[in-house]
Amino acid sequence: xxxxxxxxxxxxxxxxxxxxxxxxxxxxxxxxxxxxxxxxxxxxxxxxxxxxxxxxxxxxxxxxxxxxxxxxxxxxxxxxxxxxxxxxxxxxxxxxxxxxxxxxxxxxxxxxxxxxxxxxxxxxxxxxxxxxxxxxxxxxxxxxxxxxxxxxxxxxxxxxxxxxxxxxxxxxxxxxxxxxxxxxxxxxxxxxxxxxxxxxxxxxxxxxxxxxxxxxxxxxxxxxxxxxxxxxxxxxxx
Ligand SMILES: NC(=O)c1ccc[n+]([C@@H]2O[C@H](COP(=O)([O-])OP(=O)(O)OC[C@H]3O[C@@H](n4cnc5c(N)ncnc54)[C@H](O)[C@@H]3O)[C@@H](O)[C@H]2O)c1
Numbered sequence: 001x002x003x004x005x006x007x008x009x010x011x012x013x014x015x016x017x018x019x020x021x022x023x024x025x026x027x028x029x030x031x032x033x034x035x036x037x038x039x040x041x042x043x044x045x046x047x048x049x050x051x052x053x054x055x056x057x058x059x060x061x062x063x064x065x066x067x068x069x070x071x072x073x074x075x076x077x078x079x080x081x082x083x084x085x086x087x088x089x090x091x092x093x094x095x096x097x098x099x100x101x102x103x104x105x106x107x108x109x110x111x112x113x114x115x116x117x118x119x120x121x122x123x124x125x126x127x128x129x130x131x132x133x134x135x136x137x138x139x140x141x142x143x144x145x146x147x148x149x150x151x152x153x154x155x156x157x158x159x160x161x162x163x164x165x166x167x168x169x170x171x172x173x174x175x176x177x178x179x180x181x182x183x184x185x186x187x188x189x190x191x192x193x194x195x196x197x198x199x200x201x202x203x204x205x206x207x208x209x210x211x212x213x214x215x216x217x218x219x220x221x222x223x224x225x226x227x228x229x230x231x232x233x234x235x236x237x238x
Contacts (some may be wrong), residue, residue, distance in 0.1 A: 004083030018047030162228030178234025
């Protein structure tokens with residue numbers, strides 16, 4: 001199950017997991033056409049994909065999503081908490097609603113979905129949760145106090161959950177992407193993008209596939225003894 005799967009990184013993760021044989025539940029909250037197109041592409045390539053509209057930032061949405069996966073498919077093995085939004089602005093001018101919206105989607109959403117997904121995972125004694133954090137959560141980005149706090153919180157959530165469920169063969173890890181061109185960058189000024197690019201030792205932005213490959217690895221049997229880790233995918237930035 002991939003949340004926010006109609007987006008750039010989420011769709012790449014869904015496609016990659018499907019290529020590796022997973023039946024993928026693609027969650028989206030807006031843009032049904034985008035989600036349908038991704039599901040269609042996965043099916044055309046011989047994979048299996050289901051669609052589930054739900055707002056992960058609400059308990060009802062998280063419950064509906066996980067319930068859908070378990071009812072339709074009988075089990076839930078992998079949860080990728082990828083849904084995310086930004087509402088940038090300097091802290092002095094940031095509204096409470098911009099703070100809440102970002103925390104609700106990026107952090108509370110991951111908590112709510114994990115809470116629901118852990119029930120079947122603990123029962124079947126196998127599970128993988130991969131949280132999509134950000135380098136903003138590692139180093140803090142100016143103009144993104146809400147987003148940096150949410151993504152740092154996601155790292156704390158990852159490490160705490162990892163300890164809680166390790167004995168049941170459920171792993172919880174995070175990836176922390178750097179600069180991956182996507183809709184999330186649309187409102188960022190060109191000078192700010194250039195400044196970020198200048199901090200990347202590899203001298204280029206990352207691709208959605210580079211993030212998806214790391215997610216797929218952490219979700220695989222090969223990563224069975226790795227838990228509570230944060231893997232930066234940032235061209236050396238951090
Ligand atoms: N692109 C980057 O450079 C970058 C870097 C670090 C981390 N990330 C993180 O990667 C994740 C994916 O971002 P992206 O770059 O693909 O952006 P994106 O905007 O393409 O994808 C985000 C997706 O999340 C969905 N979403 C938002 N709120 C939701 C909700 N309440 N319920 C369900 N779905 C919801 C959106 O509809 C969208 O499809 C995000 O968590 C983002 O913070 C991105």
